[in-house]
Amino acid sequence: MHDWIGETFTSDAGWDHLERLVDIGSRMAGTPGEREALEATRDALDDIGARDAHIDDFEIQGWVRGSSHLDTPDGDAECIALPRSPADTAAGRLVDCGDGLPEDFEDAELDGAIALVSASVPxxxxRFIHRREKYYRAVEAGAVGFVFRNHVPGCLAPTGSVGTDDTPLGPIPAVGVSREVGARLARRFAGDRVTLTVDCETPTAESGVVRADIGPDTDRAVYLTSHVDAHDIAEGAVDNGAGTATVLEVARALLARDDPLGRRVRVVCFGAEEVGLRGSKREADLVDADSVQAVVNCDGVGRGRTLQFYTHGFDALGQTVDAVADDFGHPVSRLPSQHPHSDHWPFVARGVPALLVSSDDGDRGRGWGHTRADTLDKLERRTLREGAILVTGVVAALADADHVDHRDPDAIAAALEREDHAEGMRVTGDWPF
Structure with a gap:
């Protein structure tokens, strides 16, 4: 009856796909590498027996990295452009805005200045403060350039997109610098005039969404999701090759179970997550919310052995996670709060029950994510297999449940207000209510 568990713990399907993805190179949204990853994921789903595996294409704002420079009184400081930064040059006083809390921007004199902001949150x-919120608070305060300073040691400059749905390219040039370069800038050049230059190309591009089905052909479905794209500076192993590998392994395990699923599971692997959740926002607009039983989104799994589940205030989801964890005798971390920064979110905003599955490794930040150190050696085959077994149990339980209640979007909006997310989402143009 539980043979699928042993098969999953000895399966190489997910890990082999992870290696396939990281060996592509850049999987930046709208690039040939992302297209290769979408096609490889479609083919892998087809190979395990999922039905109607296909890619649905859509147009996005492309962005291709050129050179970047941060000229200080002592010469050029090493930096990389943040995706969807405009091609532009800005000059002004360098102002250290610390951790980039809302009050840090209120206290800083940023009119005509270059803002230096840490990626950390004390x-x-x-709550976590997203990079884009810090960027747009700097814009609102009058900054003409933005320097995003990593808080992780190792001479690793961070990446991460700016821009909004309405205006995909940000209004001011933005770069990332390592923790070490950022500390030197703050110590030696705060108050001095610096010049920031970003060179890039911004063509129209094409991304896509991979879809496939398993289980009975029911009207209502559980969505099992991940994103295949990654930033262009690294392998994107944790973010989010491991998530897509987990989805593939879970789909294989669901097909291997003796017990038939109670309803259809739709596997959806999104493109263009890293540039504003473009794939999942489109998908959420295309589907009838009532046709979705629940969403289980894998993003950031594999960083640690303990899975972390954000339940977004849906009690039934929390009860399901607890029941599966108890059944397997395996620890998990469960958070009832809202997390509006991955592909589950466009569904949650419509009142659809959704889980974000990531890892609880004791680090509040991204760790190696969004740096060139997001590489395969940070992950373990054992951890991916263990996570896939638990996620399989959760997806199967949700597929077998009679009904998982949706919530009124007004209740989601109220939760965001209570948890202090709303103001920041309005600043970034992400408030959907």
Whole structure:
């Protein structure tokens, strides 16, 4: 009855696909590498027996990295452009805005200045502050350039996109610098005039969404999702090759189970997540929310052995996670709060029950993510297999459930207000209510 568990713990399907993805090179949205990853994922789903595996294409704002420079009184400081930064040059005083908390921008004199902002969020602060919120708070305060300073040691400059749905290219040039370069800039050049230059190309491009089905052909479906794209500076192993590899392994395990699924599971692997959740926003607009039983989105799994589940206030999801964890005798971390920064979110905003599955490794930030150190050696085959077994149990339980209640979007909006997300989402143009 539980042979599928042993098969999953000895399966190489997910890990082999992970290696396939990281060996592509850049999987930046709209590039040939992303297209190769979409096609490889479609083919892998077809190979395990999923039905109607195909790619649905859509147009996006492309962005191709050129050269970047941050000229200081002591010469050029090493930096990389943030995707969807405009091609532009800006000059002004360098102003250190610390951790980039809302009050840091209120206290800084940023009119005509270059803002230097840390990627960190202090432990005492109640919520995570996304890079884009820091960027647009700097814009609102009058900054003409943005320097994003990593908080992880190792001479690793961070990447990560800017821009909004309405205006995909950001209004001011933006670069990332390593923790070490950022510390030197703050110590030696705060208050001095610096010049920031970003060179890039911004063609129209094409991304896509991979879809496939398993289980009975029911009207209502559980969505099992991930994103295949990754930033162009690294392999994108954790973010999010491991998520897509987990989805493939879970789909294989669901097909291997003796017990038939109660309803259809739709596997959806999105492109263009890293540039504003373009694939998942489109998907959420295309489907009838009532046709979705629940969403299980894998993004950031594999960083640690303990899976972390954001339940977004849906009690039934939390109960399902707890029941599966108890059944397997395996620890998990469960958070009831909202997390509006991955491909589950466009569904949650419409009141659809959704889980974000990531890892609890004790680090509040991205770790190696969004740097050139996001490489395969950071992951373990054992951890991917263990995670896939638990996620399989959760997806199967949700597929077998009679009904998982949706919530009124107004209740989601109220939760965002209570948890102090709303103001930042309005700043970034991400408030959907």
């Amino acid at each position: 432990d005492h602060y109640d």
